[in-house]
Amino acid sequence: xxxxxxxxxxxxxxxxxxxxxxxxxxxxxxxxxxxxxxxxxxxxxxxxxxxxxxxxxxxxxxxxxxxxxxxxxxxxxxxxxxxxxxxxxxxxxxxxxxxxxxxxxxxxxxxxxxxxxxxxxxxxxxxxxxxxxxxxxxxxxx
Numbered sequence: 001x002x003x004x005x006x007x008x009x010x011x012x013x014x015x016x017x018x019x020x021x022x023x024x025x026x027x028x029x030x031x032x033x034x035x036x037x038x039x040x041x042x043x044x045x046x047x048x049x050x051x052x053x054x055x056x057x058x059x060x061x062x063x064x065x066x067x068x069x070x071x072x073x074x075x076x077x078x079x080x081x082x083x084x085x086x087x088x089x090x091x092x093x094x095x096x097x098x099x100x101x102x103x104x105x106x107x108x109x110x111x112x113x114x115x116x117x118x119x120x121x122x123x124x125x126x127x128x129x130x131x132x133x134x135x136x137x138x139x140x141x142x
Contacts, residue, residue, distance in 0.1 A: 037073030044070075045082045059083070064091045 044066055048059060059067070059082065068091050070076070077085050124130070 034074045037070045038076075038079055041067060041070040041074070041076060041079055045080075048082055065095060068092045068095055 044063055048063070067088060071088060071092075076088070080088060
């Protein structure tokens, strides 16, 4: 019965078109930045596939960072295809650890302890012929 198969095929195609139009309306109601982030997220994944033709190549750190940052703009779990969601969360945690490690490092030269400052001032006062003048030594270290 070719007519029954063709009728069923026509109904399924119509139903798919109806669902696609509903999705399109839903996407058009979303904020523009969300849609742009999801589009870029999918393009990044597609680029990994196109490079190897069969299975995606291993993501570089720049790609990982981009995917993690874009994932903050939309619901990314349905759009993720190259890795498991746990992997993307692990990338996010690793990036946060690296950021915090750099943020918590002490910056600049460490402070000179007060006892050492007093010792330098005493040495400068006792030995007026060494280095700077007395008034400069007092103002700098006391």
